[in-house]
Amino acid sequence: MRALRFFYLLVIYLLLQFGWWSFLLIKQNNEIYNYRKELLQLQNGGFLRSEDHKELQEYLHRKWLMIAGEGLVFGTLLIVGIYLTRQSFKREFILSNQQRNFLLAITHEFKSPLAAIKLGLQTLGKHPLDESQRNQLLERALQETNRINELIENALAAARYEDESLQLRNELVNFSELVRQAIENKKSLITRSVQIVSQIEPDIFVQGDSLALQSTVSNLLDNAEKYSPDRGRINVCLSARGKQVTLSVADQGPGISSQEKTRIFRKFYRSGNEELRGVKGTGLGLYIVKKVVELHGGKVTVSDNVPQGAVFEIILKK
Numbered sequence: 001m002r003a004l005r006f007f008y009l010l011v012i013y014l015l016l017q018f019g020w021w022s023f024l025l026i027k028q029n030n031e032i033y034n035y036r037k038e039l040l041q042l043q044n045g046g047f048l049r050s051e052d053h054k055e056l057q058e059y060l061h062r063k064w065l066m067i068a069g070e071g072l073v074f075g076t077l078l079i080v081g082i083y084l085t086r087q088s089f090k091r092e093f094i095l096s097n098q099q100r101n102f103l104l105a106i107t108h109e110f111k112s113p114l115a116a117i118k119l120g121l122q123t124l125g126k127h128p129l130d131e132s133q134r135n136q137l138l139e140r141a142l143q144e145t146n147r148i149n150e151l152i153e154n155a156l157a158a159a160r161y162e163d164e165s166l167q168l169r170n171e172l173v174n175f176s177e178l179v180r181q182a183i184e185n186k187k188s189l190i191t192r193s194v195q196i197v198s199q200i201e202p203d204i205f206v207q208g209d210s211l212a213l214q215s216t217v218s219n220l221l222d223n224a225e226k227y228s229p230d231r232g233r234i235n236v237c238l239s240a241r242g243k244q245v246t247l248s249v250a251d252q253g254p255g256i257s258s259q260e261k262t263r264i265f266r267k268f269y270r271s272g273n274e275e276l277r278g279v280k281g282t283g284l285g286l287y288i289v290k291k292v293v294e295l296h297g298g299k300v301t302v303s304d305n306v307p308q309g310a311v312f313e314i315i316l317k318k
């Protein structure tokens, strides 16, 4: 912010300087005009001939045009420069804020599952437990380990997709099977009373990278579950029409406001303030979804569910 203040000071100084030089130039111009006029009058015995007067006027006019033209170019360049610099400051500021939030989120994301695993292991080591209690603790520890694993996978994927030269695999993928598996997987990990209902057309094949597509579908399902209310319902629908494959994931969560509909796909973007947020996350999921879908030549959109919630739709080519 100090740099921005300095920049504004510089701009003010530049504008003052510009105003001052313009004033001096106009003044000097008028003086030259008057000197020339007097000179011509002296040469003609105190009179100014009409052709001399016309020439003088034209001279003055040309000078005025020159000053105005140069001022216009300078002013336009200055305004464009100020606008671009301001935009880049703003972008820098938003990015650094998001990175700070990302760090906070990632530390929190690692801390809580690690604490749960540690507690589980300590309990297992210290207390005599029956079989079902032991299994419960082990199950929980496994779930937490999966969470850490997903987190690392997402961070690695985001870093990978940054690389513009990245080449994805190009294999024939049974997308119907991939979505079905992702739903089964999700169902087995859900600990809340959230229901997933699916309608999947069988044997829809797409050309692409199965691992990347898997992470895309999982990310959408993860979000739908995370932002669903208790006893919420998630509808997953996969269909193909002509050459177009459409996957939609609809939930009954808080939905996404129209201002945020484009922002949520940015890297590290999470709505609200990190310290105030209850739902866990890093702001990488939808960034990865968008990158993968675009690398497959498709697109991802978000709209409002009725009466409440969000619908994410992925469109891929067959």
Ligand code: ADP
Pocket: 223, 224, 227, 251, 253, 254, 255, 256, 264, 265, 269, 270, 271, 280, 281, 282, 283, 284, 285, 286, 287, 310
């Ligand atoms: P994360 O969920 O880890 O914060 P994402 O990139 O997956 O990161 O999502 C970015 C933001 O988009 C989230 O912080 C959340 O505010 C919003 N969002 C994503 N999915 C949903 C959803 N299904 N319902 C409501 N908001 C969502």
